[in-house]
Amino acid sequence: MTEKYNMPDERGHFGPYGGMFVAETLMLPIQELNAAYQQYLDDPEFIAELDADLKHYVGRPSPLYHAERWSRELGGAQIYLKREDLNHTGAHKINNTIGQALLAKRMGKTRIIAETGAGQHGVATATVAARLGLECVVYMGAVDVARQSLNVYRMKLLGAKVVAVESGSKTLKDALNEALRDWVTNVDNTFYIIGTVAGPHPYPAMVRDFQAIIGREAKQQCLDQAGRLPDALVACVGGGSNAIGLFYPFIDDSSVKMIGVEAAGDGIETGRHSAPLCAGRPGVLHGNRTYLMEDDDGEIIETHSISAGLDYPGVGPEHAWLKDTGRAEYVNITDTEALEGFHALTRMEGIIPALESSHAMAYTMKLAPTMRKDEIIIVCLSGRGDKDMQTMAQREGIEL
Amino acid sequence: MSRLAATFEELSKTGRKALIPFITAGDPRPDFTLPMMHAMVEAGADVIELGVPFSDPMADGPVIQRASERALDHKMSLRRTLAIATEFRKTNQQTPVVLMGYVHPIEAMGYEDFANAAQRAEIDGVLTVDLPPEEAEECVALLKARDIDPIFLLAPNSSDDRIKKMDTAGSGYIYYVSLKGVTGAGHLDIADVENKLNLIRANTRLPVAIGFGVKDAQTAKTIAGIGDGVVIGSALISKIEANLDDPERAKSEIIELLKSMRQAMDS
Ligand SMILES: Cc1ncc(COP(=O)(O)O)c(C=O)c1O
Numbered sequence: 001m002t003e004k005y006n007m008p009d010e011r012g013h014f015g016p017y018g019g020m021f022v023a024e025t026l027m028l029p030i031q032e033l034n035a036a037y038q039q040y041l042d043d044p045e046f047i048a049e050l051d052a053d054l055k056h057y058v059g060r061p062s063p064l065y066h067a068e069r070w071s072r073e074l075g076g077a078q079i080y081l082k083r084e085d086l087n088h089t090g091a092h093k094i095n096n097t098i099g100q101a102l103l104a105k106r107m108g109k110t111r112i113i114a115e116t117g118a119g120q121h122g123v124a125t126a127t128v129a130a131r132l133g134l135e136c137v138v139y140m141g142a143v144d145v146a147r148q149s150l151n152v153y154r155m156k157l158l159g160a161k162v163v164a165v166e167s168g169s170k171t172l173k174d175a176l177n178e179a180l181r182d183w184v185t186n187v188d189n190t191f192y193i194i195g196t197v198a199g200p201h202p203y204p205a206m207v208r209d210f211q212a213i214i215g216r217e218a219k220q221q222c223l224d225q226a227g228r229l230p231d232a233l234v235a236c237v238g239g240g241s242n243a244i245g246l247f248y249p250f251i252d253d254s255s256v257k258m259i260g261v262e263a264a265g266d267g268i269e270t271g272r273h274s275a276p277l278c279a280g281r282p283g284v285l286h287g288n289r290t291y292l293m294e295d296d297d298g299e300i301i302e303t304h305s306i307s308a309g310l311d312y313p314g315v316g317p318e319h320a321w322l323k324d325t326g327r328a329e330y331v332n333i334t335d336t337e338a339l340e341g342f343h344a345l346t347r348m349e350g351i352i353p354a355l356e357s358s359h360a361m362a363y364t365m366k367l368a369p370t371m372r373k374d375e376i377i378i379v380c381l382s383g384r385g386d387k388d389m390q391t392m393a394q395r396e397g398i399e400l
Numbered sequence: 401m402s403r404l405a406a407t408f409e410e411l412s413k414t415g416r417k418a419l420i421p422f423i424t425a426g427d428p429r430p431d432f433t434l435p436m437m438h439a440m441v442e443a444g445a446d447v448i449e450l451g452v453p454f455s456d457p458m459a460d461g462p463v464i465q466r467a468s469e470r471a472l473d474h475k476m477s478l479r480r481t482l483a484i485a486t487e488f489r490k491t492n493q494q495t496p497v498v499l500m501g502y503v504h505p506i507e508a509m510g511y512e513d514f515a516n517a518a519q520r521a522e523i524d525g526v527l528t529v530d531l532p533p534e535e536a537e538e539c540v541a542l543l544k545a546r547d548i549d550p551i552f553l554l555a556p557n558s559s560d561d562r563i564k565k566m567d568t569a570g571s572g573y574i575y576y577v578s579l580k581g582v583t584g585a586g587h588l589d590i591a592d593v594e595n596k597l598n599l600i601r602a603n604t605r606l607p608v609a610i611g612f613g614v615k616d617a618q619t620a621k622t623i624a625g626i627g628d629g630v631v632i633g634s635a636l637i638s639k640i641e642a643n644l645d646d647p648e649r650a651k652s653e654i655i656e657l658l659k660s661m662r663q664a665m666d667s
Contacts, residue, residue: 011534019534019535020532020534020535021503021530021531021532021535022530022532023458023459023529023530023553023555023577024532024552024553024554024555024558024562024577025555025556025557025577025580025581027532027555027558027562028555028557028558028559029557167462167465167469168455168456168469173456174456177456177457177458180458180459181458181459181460181461181582184459184580184581184582185580185581185582185585186580187557187580188580281508282507283504283507283508284502284503284504284507284530284531285456285504286456286458287530289507292504294504294508296508297475297477297478297479297505297508298477298478298504298505298506298507298508298509299454299455299472299477299505300455300456300504301455
């Protein structure tokens with residue numbers, strides 16, 4: 001690649017993907033948001049406040065940890081873990097909520113809404129709302145409320161109102177629908193903090209830019225610790241925010257392979273999965289054009305994954321573009337494989353990963369042995385597994 | 401002249417306003433829709449908005465969401481909605497039919513295939529909630545080439561620039577969403593609607609239909625005094641929902657409500 005990567009265009013298009021597919025009432029707020037975002041992106045005061053928060057509140061930079069024992073055991077590439085699990089609230093999600101909440105404050109909004117799947121984004125949003133003294137409402141599919149009850153309790157402790165969404169498939173996509181409905185109704189005082197690189201422009205670009213700290217740090221840390229760039233990047237892809245956060249600063253480094261790992265659920269061939277890039281078609285949902293899981297009539301179909309955070313029928317439009325151009329590769333990992341990844345990291349390195357991140361771990365277990373010992377993989381450990389203890393215990397027939 | 405243009409011209413000659421009922425195709429069952437459409441015309445409807453059910457109706461309130469879910473449970477789809485419209489046209493050549501829905505099912509069919517199918521079904525207008533003019537160029541060109549009116553929404557927070565944009569991109573009529581919210585939401589502020597209509601009229605000569613929040617004959621009459629048409633959706637679908645075990649009863653209640661609106665609007 002000789003020309004510098006420069007996506008999206010000013011209306012949010014990544015090639016045919018992205019864009020602003022919203023109802024008219026939301027056109028003004030997303031234009032206002034975009035204007036505010038463009039303004040503060042270059043505002044030294046805003047950047048300084050954001051950096052200070054990331055350092056002192058979130059705990060950045062997060063370590064890049066050389067998983068030596070695991071690398072040795074797998075017998076191939078050296079595996080480095082980007083430790084987003086060590087962030088305040090336990091996942092990468094807060095990198096984005098800190099940024100958006102500071103924007104909300106600058107825009108004079110007094111009320112924050114969010115959607116959440118696993119509850120990590122909901123917790124990260126409730127956290128920043130509590131800190132800034134803003135009202136906070138989190139929409140969560142009723143199915144997810146049941147399987148991530150610990151996070152529901154955390155959000156409530158933090159002062160957020162959690163609304164269980166009973167429509168459609170009662171998961172993340174329906175939570176997003178409901179949050180959009182709230183936003184349409186309360187546009188004047190409300191800021192919608194979307195938790196991943198989905199939604200209409202400017203969200204996919206804005207969330208990417210807030211998450212890109214993952215890749216910027218990882219790049220510098222890798223140069224410092226190993227003296228060179230990595231050979232491959234691996235990250236799980238739900239909406240795709242931790243993946244694009246890691247990938248983005250490396251896009252122009254063509255020697256670095258980028259691999260996104262989707263959730264194959266029971267297996268792609270069963271149809272019960274959450275892998276739109278691997279097995280979907282382009283379409284329009286939640287304000288942008290991207291790969292989607294749909295039936296022949298164009299209805300969005302239900303997704304399946306052991307991890308609530310990957311249970312989404314769409315994916316950020318930039319990933320759709322990176323797939324089509326071949327710059328990134330997208331693979332998939334089943335529930336069963338993800339559990340192997342979960343246990344492997346836990347037992348080999350003493351780190352309990354989130355089930356979402358476990359998909360990236362499981363793919364790393366396949367990839368590392370195919371590479372040389374002097375090659376390097378950076379894997380995004382997007383979150384910690386505390387929130388999944390109930391799910392895991394249940395699967396193993398243990399009552400907590 | 402398009403059927404929609406002819407309808408609004410005819411109405412304006414007699415000083416009447418368009419009564420525009422909305423129902424979701426296939427709700428509560430696929431065989432309910434066609435006779436309901438004919439009955440609504442008899443009750444005084446001038447234009448019919450036929451909702452295409454979608455799995456993720458982001459701009460709709462709970463009533464129309466559930467209508468979509470009921471229709472989808474019966475495998476209603478864009479294709480089958482077009483089939484219903486085709487049947488309707490066999491015995492009604494006058495009443496314009498406007499498809500209302502979301503862009504995804506249209507993308508899934510393909511813009512060109514959809515435009516051709518809509519033309520074959522003699523659809524008069526297409527209103528796509530989440531396809532603003534900025535993203536609609538390709539679709540609008542295909543529809544206009546087939547004399548199908550692309551209908552756009554305006555909202556209380558739409559700027560003059562955007563009104564002009566809709567005026568250029570759209571035809572048939574403009575749909576003014578009378579409140580910030582989803583379909584079926586609370587009550588609308590008449591003074592606000594009046595003020596906004598003045599701004600809209602200053603920027604377009606297209607007829608303006610007003611919807612969202614019209615629930616009874618009195619509101620329909622008031623709104624008819626401001627716009628060129630009144631759209632009523634959730635209030636009708638509530639009748640379906642209240643009578644799921646007795647669709648015939650739902651039908652007669654819908655007819656009754658439409659007749660009372662017609663009467664109030666014309667008096
Ligand atoms: C720990 C963790 N990783 C990954 C994800 C998936 O989101 P994304 O693909 O946007 O990074 C989630 C979402 O909830 C999460 O909690």
